[in-house]
Amino acid sequence: MGVQNGAAIDIAGLTKSFGRAKALDGLDLSVESGQVHGFLGPNGSGKTTTIRILLGLLRADAGTVRMLGGDPWRDAVALHHRLAYVPGDVNLWPNITGGEVIDLLGRMRGGLDRRRRDELLQRFDLDPRKKARTYSKGNRQKVALVAALASDAELLLLDEPTSGLDPLMEAQFQQCIHQIKQEGRTVLLSSHILAEVEALCDRVSIIRLGRTVESGTLGELRHLTRTSIAVETVQPLTGIDALPGVHDLVLEDHSARFDVDTAELDAVVRRLAPLGVRSLTSTPPTLEEMFLRHYGEEETSGAEATS
């Protein structure tokens, strides 16, 4: 593939307002070529707005946006030859069949691989002869997916592409993305399905209120969050609550349960060791916990501010 070196997408300090509502507020996003990049955030955090700016549908207020070495607003048409897109909310022409829509979108992008198209139709179990108005939400999504995946675009922008699919189709989708990754193509995947993110993504960015709050590999992100500890000691547990980074402490004489910032884990273990550890379980944060913490940050930070 003709992949240029470095980043497929490079966004810095991006802002965008609709009237008074600020949709993006200094967003940064960097997607390496050949990687699958997870794009996460609660509803209304600005994921779709970012993707629409990448498509040149919306004009950025401020900040820099580069995609495939071009300017998404100025070079929209040239760039669109090289990318495929699946919208989060798929609206189709009610009186045109799914097969016609796939062909139409493919031709307008600059041609599609008919063999791959037919194979994908099989794979996703989609009847191309039905008029779009009779498709369910999931089937409309399949139409958009087949149209995008049947292309040989070097960059795929996928906005919650599987939110209406069943687990079987989800598995097919993951296979397709794995294959795309092997071919060295780039994917920006906005998703709420954490198992999907975990299975597919090399790196993830989490955004909230139009701003990037975390970015890195899943391992790196885990490191930044808390680990749950349950411990039982010979000597009575003292001084734990004074340690930095300890949260939600439930303390009895010889046992305790608490969460600790993963960065502070070492200090906590050093404090526990002299007390004679009888048992210790340490649970790394699940993805859910990680995201819930980020998504719900507004509430916690608000609570901390008032206390």
Add this chain to the structure above:
Amino acid sequence: MTGTGMLLRFMLRRERFALPCWLLGVTLLVLIQSTQSQRLYDSAEDLAKLRQSIGGNTAVIAMSGPTRLLNTIGGEVVFEIFAFTCIVLALMNMFLVGRHTRADEESGRAELVRSARVGRRATLAAALALAGLANLAAGLLAFAAVAGTGLPIAGSALFGAAFAAVGMTFAAMTAVAVQVFENTRPAYGAVALALGAAYVLRAAGDVGNGTLSWLSPIGWGQRTFPYVDDRWWPLAIPVAVTAVLGAAAMALLERRDFATGLVRPRPGPATASAMLGSPLGLAWRLQRASLGGWAAGLFLLGAAYGSIGDSIEQYVADNPEVAEFLPGGAADIVNSYLALTAMTLALTAAAYAAVAALRARGEETAGRTEPVLATATSRAGWLASHLTVAAIGSALVLTAAGLGEGLAYGLTVSDAGQIPRLIGVALGYLPALWVVTAVAVLGIGWVPRAAAGLAWTAFGYCAVVALFADSFDIPGWAQRGSPFAHTPRAPLDPVSPAPLLVLGAVAVALAVGGYAGLRRRDVGY
């Protein structure tokens, strides 16, 4: 049937804007016709002359109704307006019943309703009750319009009752159609076909010996002969047909599953044809049905105008006050009539020019522009695709209007040369239509949310200036903004290319200006 009353109240609430508009529209049609007819034919002699000039004109009879109606002035009003308002009323009933039954089922809204304590038949029963109320209101308003303008009470009551009965027949017909078809589109298609058949059967019957008229709901209404014979018994037919169709709809409802019809929709093509591979191919696909409808409608309207072109001289001689309405006065009656009707046809076509351009904005607000612009399609290419269809479509619609008028007029005067002549006359308005399209494009570019308002305001301004400039004494400067004011009134006035070229240039400039706005704005908002 549990929940029927509650659903009916909810439907009335949903209809609180649309339904009054429809009712007001049909009432105004009746009101205007009643006042105009009574002013034009205020004596028995006038009416007798009308019978003579129109009684022998099969085209007019086919358009309107049986000549027996022309025996009284009230009957003359029925003759002129009844068949036409029945079409409007039938469409009102079709959309009313379709909207609250199949459309809701198609969108999935009905599923929510049916999951509540609501009986299987409640929705259909409530929709028919709603149609009943709407037709009752239409009948009462029509009665008020004709009786209020001084026509006899007994005939007016029959007029209103016949009107409501015809409307109800089409409501019941729609109730059956929405059971048969899974989508509103084919259901509406079937009812529209039945409506067209009703009009054609009536026309054939009225021109012939009358038998075929008895197969048409419009015929049943007209053959009560209000103000002439005042006979009520023909209304037993629409009442019985409504009851049978309503019962049939209920029976069919029991035989089908929710969200399906009795006829499975036919599968479409699995792959796109070669045509459907570009923005222009898509725009054509999306707009061709609407274009066909407009062209057919304007062809018929043109034929209606053309059919009386030949009798207009005699008609004006009998009714000299009509000459005031003609731009050339009494001097060159046929040509002034043709000029006036050509402009009216062009004005109607201008509504198409606005509709076709606004389709681009409709696509955008429906979220269907996004996937197109995400392909290698430029904004210019996307806008140009719809614009091309609007521009060429306007030419086709004008050609259809000119063809209809030329064909009908040419037939009555035995001169095939009228066909190219009147097509040429109609096409003279093409630059004016392009200006209307271009105004819509300007709106789409710079004030997308107000684009429809802007385009329809421009259309309304053109219509007011063209039709009422003289009667309202609109000053010359206030007329100058209308492209129609700059189009030569062929065949009355000679056509010179200069104003047409200027209008064309204005249209191009406005469209380019609109694109300049589209280039720099967000798409999808």
